[in-house]
Amino acid sequence: GAGVSQSPRYKVAKRGQDVALRCDPISGHVSLFWYQQALGQGPEFLTYFQNEAQLDKSGLPSDRFFAERPEGSVSTLKIQRTQQEDSAVYLCASSLVLGTDYTEAFFGQGTRLTVV
Amino acid sequence: KQEVTQIPAALSVPEGENLVLNCSFTDSAIYNLQWFRQDPGKGLTSLLLIQSSQREQTSGRLNASLDKSSGRSTLYIAASQPGDSATYLCAVRRFGAGTASKLTFGTGTRLQVTL
Numbered sequence: 534g535a536g537v538s539q540s541p542r543y544k545v546a547k548r549g550q551d552v553a554l555r556c557d558p559i560s561g562h563v564s565l566f567w568y569q570q571a572l573g574q575g576p577e578f579l580t581y582f583q584n585e586a587q588l589d590k591s592g593l594p595s596d597r598f599f600a601e602r603p604e605g606s607v608s609t610l611k612i613q614r615t616q617q618e619d620s621a622v623y624l625c626a627s628s629l630v631l632g633t634d635y636t637e638a639f640f641g642q643g644t645r646l647t648v649v
Numbered sequence: 650k651q652e653v654t655q656i657p658a659a660l661s662v663p664e665g666e667n668l669v670l671n672c673s674f675t676d677s678a679i680y681n682l683q684w685f686r687q688d689p690g691k692g693l694t695s696l697l698l699i700q701s702s703q704r705e706q707t708s709g710r711l712n713a714s715l716d717k718s719s720g721r722s723t724l725y726i727a728a729s730q731p732g733d734s735a736t737y738l739c740a741v742r743r744f745g746a747g748t749a750s751k752l753t754f755g756t757g758t759r760l761q762v763t764l
Contacts, residue, residue, distance in 0.1 A: 537692075539692075564750065566751060566752070568752075568754075573756075574756055575653075575738055575740075575754030575755050575756045575757055576693070576738075576740075576752075576754050577754070578751045578752070578753070581750070581751055589751065592751075624692060624693065626693075626752075628750075636698075637681075637683055637695050637698040638683065638695065638740075638752060639695060640685070640692045640693040640694075640695075641692050642691060642692040643691070643692045645690070
């Protein structure tokens with residue numbers, strides 16, 4: 534597609550429910566990032582993939598958070614046993630890597646997760 | 650650890666005014682800096698990307714400057730319009746491949762341009 538696509542746009546989950554958020558990056562973009570944005574804050578890094586390899590997951594807040602990108606394109610962020618503090622907008626971004634040059638990051642519209 | 654600060658947190662200006670948004674960062678070993686715009690309930694739209702070797706970038710009414718040694722960037726918006734109302738975020742990317750390539754964001758400046 535022309536841009537980064539995320540689905541669903543909105544998700545309401547009951548506390549304790551598992552959720553899966555999908556990101557479809559720009560075709561050919563090697564790098565894929567997940568960020569979490571709380572209300573009124575800047576996005577915070579969660580995890581990073583280069584192709585199918587998850588190179589950095591240092592930002593995942595707990596072991597309830599899991600991300601995968603099995604074929605190096607679409608990625609899924611899964612949150613198990615959701616808690617109210619997980620309520621946030623989850624943003625996905627992709628960028629093209631040329632050697633060690635990172636081009637600008639392009640973001641999707643985000644998934645707004647509300648845990649009730 | 651890289652920290653990014655944006656001042657002011659909020660700004661209201663009348664239409665037509667020129668304005669400057671500020672971004673400062675603590676670690677000058679950056680690869681590039683990117684300015685984004687975020688409309689309420691929406692994702693981030695990239696405005697300008699400045700590589701560490703560059704001093705400024707321009708796009709239409711927007712001009713971004715970078716002073717890496719002092720850890721500062723400014724976004725200049727000329728002849729502001731109500732459609733410019735949004736939150737503006739700056740983000741820095743560190744040097745290095747792989748894990749160091751993540752963006753570190755400021756908390757943003759919420760801009761309102763009034764008629």
